Amino acid sequence: MAKVLRAVAMERCIGCYACMMACARLVHGSLSWSRSGIYVRSVGGLTAGFEASYCLACPRPPCVAVCPTGALTERPGGRGVRYQRELCLRCAACVGACPVKAIRQDRETLEPVVCLHCGRCVPFCPHACLAMVAMD
């Protein structure tokens, strides 16, 4: 069955950034805490805990709707979106369209960085805040 990434227990997050750095390392071939499909940050200082932004795999994704070139397309089965680098204009329309700010424009490449729901970050979370969850 198709699965998608879900931050199921962010109240357990310790803010280590291991998930983001795993995405950067394993998906994007980078040492980075920004080039990542999941984006963890503190919300009002470290006393207030952490939240995670990542693609929620919307039905009828608004990022796809605004993409002028078709670089972003919907994956079958509601598993988020597919990104085709060679079609992308770097216009960042998708960045503005995402209702949960889960797409970030890379500072250096100007490409959108979006979660692929591949699950490679999950084993690097020391507190099982993240999980791959079966679609309904």
Next chain:
Amino acid sequence: MENNHHPPLTIMIVDLERGACRLQKREDLREKMGGSSLAAALYREYGQPGEDAFAPGQPLIFAIGPLTGYYPLMSKVVLGFKSPYSGDYVETHAGGRLALALRFSGLDALIIRGQSPRPVYLVLGDNHFACKEAGHLWGMDAGITARTIRTSEPQGRGQRSILRIGPAGENLVKYACINVDTFRHFGRLGAGAVMGSKKLKAVMVSGSRSFPLPGDGKEYRQVYRQIYQRITGSGAMAKYHDLGTPVNVLVLNGLHSLPTRNLSATTFEGAEQISGEYFAEKLLLRQIACSGCPVGCIHIGLLREKFGPEHEYYYKQVSYDHEPIFAMGSMLGLAPGEAVMLLLDEAEKWGLDVISCGVALAWATEARAAGLVGEAETLVPLAFGEVELYRRAIAAIATRPNEFYRLLGEGTAAAAARYGGAEFACVLGQEMAGYATGPVFFVSQALGFRYSHLDSAGYQLDQQKKPELAQALVYLEKEERQRLMLTCLVACLFARNIYDEETVATALSAAGFAGLAQDLEGRFSLLQRERWQIKKESGYDPSRISIPLRFQEVKTLQGPMDTAFMEKLRSAYAEKIAGY
């Protein structure tokens, strides 16, 4: 050569007098690795070893290392500076987010020099630099300062590092700390006072650069995974996450090694109530981590205080560890944990090194009981176990309302020199850390590079059977060299059992530093010697350091002190350091 992958080191040099910065590219400094040895080399270049610690030209040198961000627990920053407390070149280390914020700003070191004509704060990172007016922040406590900066500065929200001082730093208290990201500190030896002398209230660092992986990335990913699994899978780090460092409280108490009531005793009847177990069961809210560390050793406790006649409470989150608990707990004869938390929060707000603050107050309490000082000096009738009095005394150390508190803010030994009581001043280079284990620890802190329990861990040797002199000397030198290797990378010392020499060589090589991975022992023997030389150039003289009488009288786990052995070790270790 080894280094096809990495560009030269990038050093940012800030001049506070002009409110400007410049960048320097330095391939020649690569052989210094990073962290401790990089900071020392930069001090040799930019420091003023013969000048006062508050001389405007003295630098604060923040350094990360070649592996910062590349592997788990490579998460610390070394700050090298001339200490206003000890008057020589020292280091203090901190975690939090700063190490990764510097890495992803593309900076290997940040040097801050000069003195601003007015209070300022710095906002800097990979694509921005500003030196801003901080008149509105001057006088604010360390927590509110950061809150104000978070609100007014947009860069890197939720993923940035904010260093700041409290009023103690502004008032040049010689053990004022720098608070890092609310829960961590460049705690010891007065780095906060140096910031204060420069009229620098805060520094915010945020960066979001990305770097290509070394080589084809394959070997690096594999080594990363192996190290990550050893750290999270083996239970090797469990104690740091579980109860955290306060696990030591009951252990040391059981070993007759928990400094109590100004080290007049080494067991504390209230130990249960300030133990790691007590904190975990009653007060622990959660653990968090330094960026880049999956362990999460930062224990955050709940401080809940009634402030009104009805059911009116406020709550705060306060981090706790063994050292703060010993200093504000057993050393002051104070329990339970709730009371200790109140004092930790107080020291935090004013921006004081909590260890020095607690130990200084323990001396003041005994000095008062001995009639050396009266209420005209102490302003409150200091007595062991009295939380409210200590709370007011902490504020007095930070605000320096009279000659007594002014001197106490120069250090316990400075106050004892004026009022008497030097024999019971618990000072080993600086106020003692929380291990009354015996002679090796006492000597190792008194003479250590940063006058710290972390320099060479003498307390471990004290816990083994009574060592021979030669064995103790070899141990101290070797332990210090191994710790220097870690603090050049810059690793957290909690990972010392993970990052042995072989693992470090593999990790360096996989991260694209094959050249640096060669002959680590030889390289660090040289760097160890060089770092001591730089300290000695700045005024350090090991032959001048003595160990107060209290440390000779105390009963430790080995029973009554072998004072002859301690003196022999002190003199032999001092001679060894003098020979570097």
